[in-house]
Amino acid sequence: MKFTPEKYRIEDISGKPFIDPDEIWEYLNHAQPTMERVMHIIDRSLNKNRLSLEEVAILIKADDPAMVDAIKEGARKLKEMVYGQRIVLFAPLYVGNSCINNCKYCGFKASNRQAVRRTLTQEELIENVKALEDEGQKRLILVYGEHPSYTPEYIASTVRTVYQVKKGNGEIRRVNINAAPMDVEGFRTIKQAGIGTYQIFQETYHPEAYTWYHQSGRKKDYAYRLVSLDRAQEAGIDDVGIGALLGLYDWRFEVMALVRHTSHLEACFNVGPHTISFPRVQDASDYQIDERYKVSDEEFVRLIAILRLAVPYTGMILTAREPSFIRDEVLQFGCSQIDGGTRLELGAYAEEDRKKLQNLNLEQFLINDSRSLNEVINELIQKDYIPSFCTACYRKGRTGEHFMEFSVPGFIKRFCTPNALLTLAEYLCDYAPAPTREKGWKLIQKQLDGMEESTGKKALEERMERIRQGERDLYF
Ligand code: SAM
Ligand code: SF4
Secondary structure, eight states, X not given: XXXXXXTSOXXXXXXXXXXXXXXXXXXXHHXXXXXXXXXXXXXXXXXXXXXXXXXXXXXXXXXXXXXXXXXXXXXXXXXXXXXXTEEEEEEEEEEEOOOSOOOTTOTTOTTOTTSOOOBOOHHHHHHHHHHHHHHXXXXXXEEEOOOTTSXXXXXXXXXXXXXXXXXXXXXXXXXXXXXXXXXXXXXXXXXXXXXXXXXXXXXOOOHHHHHHHOOSSGGGOHHHHHTHHHHHHHTTOOOEEEEBOBTSSOHHHHHHHHHHHHHHHHHXXXXXXXXXXXXXXXXXXXXXXXXXXXXXXXXXXXXXXXXXXXXXXXXXXXXXXXXXXXXXXXXXXXXXXXXXXXXXXXXXXXXXXXXXXXXXXXXXXXXXOOOOHHHHHXXXXXXXXXXXXOOHHHHXXXXXXXXXXXXXXXXXXXXIHHHHHXXXXXXXXXXXXXXXXXXXXXXXXXXXXXXXXXXXXXXXHHHHHHHHTTOOOOOO
């Protein structure tokens, strides 16, 4: 099946284009925040309502320090109420950086002749996955440039390969992907390989800015990209991730547009995005950030708190692109997933490969966090978070789990926290160095001690013991 523009207009069921820059700017220009209004909006969010564009505009315009504090406090409360202490960990794995596009901000752009083009061979892919398993990773996101050789069939075959690699107790239990948009048939093909989330960023939702950054290659079609998740939904992929690359255009506009995209998906498919990402653009080959749109640390933290309140049910992803002091702050606002032990050079997870790769130009951009997975886990434990590799809902067919976490009373207590603790226990048994192991078991014990006596707690203790005895992959 081919893309049919008349079917996938950038309109929602109301018949209006779903990103209308004039409408977004009108909301922003007319928003008049008062403390009373801000508190009322925060309350609506704490009562689990997704906020309207008008309300989000008010939060964005509320830059008075007392209002900013109230917004951050609201986000903190929401996070505690809805998500508890779990932080889900994953790693990105770059499969190939060949690319026909020329996104101005990306080191993989076709015009970057210095970039060494590389696509992992089957053996290299396997070696890299083994190395990731050896660290304790259970969830990956595979990343691909856009190239005719990266067909849906090829992508599906790499996903299948990853699922098949098992080393010791290691295995990858959930493979998400970040790849160029496809037609409906293509999405069906990758769905059949068992992908978790299909993630794609609009980069900038502003049509003119988009056109400026993407002047050639397939990606220059704004509308085709904007409705790619509609096609994914049609192909049966109901677990989708959206995102904007912050720093290309005004962040205020992008935050509004992310919320608008969310309401479009809700209106058309009855399900919002599983995750929202908001990477800040980094300098890359031949690209320097446009100072007009640079997002300061203070603005970045604020916009994450606003997004948390705006879409209370959705997982929010923070990447290794951000320095650890930013991560530490925004984890409190409800970023529920982060990557750990990330390497962006192609093939760099495998030791042998790492030696070969030194000094080659294989990175898409530079990252600010070079901590290993163990260091990230160690730090999370120290701060009383529960590092989680849980993949239970996806494997039990409980799709839309983020809604359940959010709306089903007791869901987190019954499923999320126990599963997080079980996956942490596996990590401690199989991969953690002694100091992390010791701290980790203390955290598990503290969590168990804090649970009221119940059949659920007994079942968890029983599974925990089975893990200590060597069984793996136990979940609720
Ligand atoms: N090629 C596919 C695409 O463009 O959708 C998927 C892979 S692409 C490498 C994944 C994401 O990397 C892009 O969507 C973009 O947001 C992000 N990216 C590109 N250049 C970046 C930069 N300089 N700094 C931070 N993120 C960047
Ligand atoms: Fe290619 Fe994606 Fe980079 Fe654009 S962002 S140049 S499409 S890899």
